[in-house]
Amino acid sequence: FLFSSTLFIRTFLALSASHWLIIWVALELNIISFIPLIIFSSWHQETEASIKYFLFQALGSSLLLLGSYAPSFFFLIILGIIVKLGIAPFHYWFPSVINSIRWPICLLLTTWQKIVPLFILISIATTLSSSICLAIASLNTIVGGLGGLNQTQIRPLLAYSSIRHIGWIIAASPISSFIRATYFLIYTLTSITLFLYLFFLNSRTPKLFSSTVISNFLRLFTLSLLLLSLGGLPPLTGFLPKWLVIASLDSLVTPIFLILGSLINLFYYLNICLSSALRKRNPILTSSSSLSSFPLFIISTLLLPIFFVYALILLNQP
Numbered sequence: 001f002l003f004s005s006t007l008f009i010r011t012f013l014a015l016s017a018s019h020w021l022i023i024w025v026a027l028e029l030n031i032i033s034f035i036p037l038i039i040f041s042s043w044h045q046e047t048e049a050s051i052k053y054f055l056f057q058a059l060g061s062s063l064l065l066l067g068s069y070a071p072s073f074f075f076l077i078i079l080g081i082i083v084k085l086g087i088a089p090f091h092y093w094f095p096s097v098i099n100s101i102r103w104p105i106c107l108l109l110t111t112w113q114k115i116v117p118l119f120i121l122i123s124i125a126t127t128l129s130s131s132i133c134l135a136i137a138s139l140n141t142i143v144g145g146l147g148g149l150n151q152t153q154i155r156p157l158l159a160y161s162s163i164r165h166i167g168w169i170i171a172a173s174p175i176s177s178f179i180r181a182t183y184f185l186i187y188t189l190t191s192i193t194l195f196l197y198l199f200f201l202n203s204r205t206p207k208l209f210s211s212t213v214i215s216n217f218l219r220l221f222t223l224s225l226l227l228l229s230l231g232g233l234p235p236l237t238g239f240l241p242k243w244l245v246i247a248s249l250d251s252l253v254t255p256i257f258l259i260l261g262s263l264i265n266l267f268y269y270l271n272i273c274l275s276s277a278l279r280k281r282n283p284i285l286t287s288s289s290s291l292s293s294f295p296l297f298i299i300s301t302l303l304l305p306i307f308f309v310y311a312l313i314l315l316n317q318p
Contacts, residue, residue, distance in 0.1 A: 007033040007112075014116040020068040024061060027084070027116060031057045034113065038101055049100035056093045060084035060117075078132075081121040085114060087136075087166050088143035095147070095159035103199035106155065110162040110195075111188045118166065122173040122180070130174035134254045140167030141261030148268050154198070157268065161230060162191075164261050168245060171258060175248040183241035187230075190238060194226040224273040231266040 010033060014026035031054065038050040063080030067073045079090075086094030098106050125132040144164025148157045165187050172180040201219075229236035234243075242262065246255050 003033045003036045007037070007108075011112065011116055015119060020064075023116075023120065024065055024068070027064070028061060030113075030116070031061075034108070037108070038105055045100035046102070049097045052093050053097050056083055056086070056090075078121065078124060081117045081124070082136075084117045085121065085166065087163050088140045091140075091143060091147075091163055094163065095151075095156040098159040099153060099155045103195050106158070107191060107195040110158070111191055114162075114166065118169065122170065125170070126174055133170050133173050134251060137167040137171035138254055138257035140164060140170070141258050143261075145261035145264030148265060151268075154272075157272075158195075158230075161265055164265050167261065168242060168258060171249070171254060172241075172245045175245065179241065179244045179248060182244065186237055186241050190226060190230050194223075194230060197223060197226065220276055224276070227269045227273060228266070231269040232262050233266060233269075 007030060010026050010030045014023050014030065017023045017026060035050050035054055038053060039046050060080040060083035063076045063083065065080075067076030067078075067080060082088075083090045086097075098109065101109070121136075122133070125136065141164050144160045144162075144167060147160040147163070151157050151160070165183075169180055169183050169187075172183055201223075225236065229238040232238045232242045242258075246258065249255050
């Protein structure tokens, strides 16, 4: 409880700071609060993951501090934030750490821990040039799509999916803060539901994912729906922020990279869902145990953002 509470407090401290030194101190305190949460259990893999996380966060903090020392080293701030975010081209540590930690910590690492570095990166990139944001976004969507093709476990798949979503959020930054916040909100709500559901199922690999849900039709349907929504399949919730970003972009090249990365990402999500569905035999649609395993918060996660976005779009119509 102590480290969890200080983790959230120091995030708000970094967001409200107006000096580079205070931001750097808040980020360092955030790292100190997060590492004990990683090694809370007795898994040896989590100890290794905490060391990797500490080393790369320390590298990112060093680059951030060095870049803030002189204006000529300003590009080092961007490199430091990219290292701390775990996005391309310095993304190799991120899937490895995600694959070695528990589902609740994965959720924090892919959502909450992204807020402050992403806010700093967007503020810097939009100040310099919007082309920097579009270049970083295009690179991350392609890397996030291609990186998941050779993965055999569900956690690295979600890690590369997170890299791809960060690319979409960065692409939306020069356009509108509302679209950026909407995208991050929908991504966070979908991730919370999916990660907690996988935590209760204790799933690690696509094969175990299939064998776990194969005996329950509604469980299989729910997980497939969440994965496809995270992949951005229309007309699910995850497609709406992507549609808002594409409809607002003026460039013709950047949407091609964004859509291509999303299609590759959606390919292996469909592969997991279809392979799981084809192994299903004699589904029981009206089983009371099946109905009780379908949580209500999944329905609210899938439907409420749709009503929220549609309402705002209708209000902005002339």
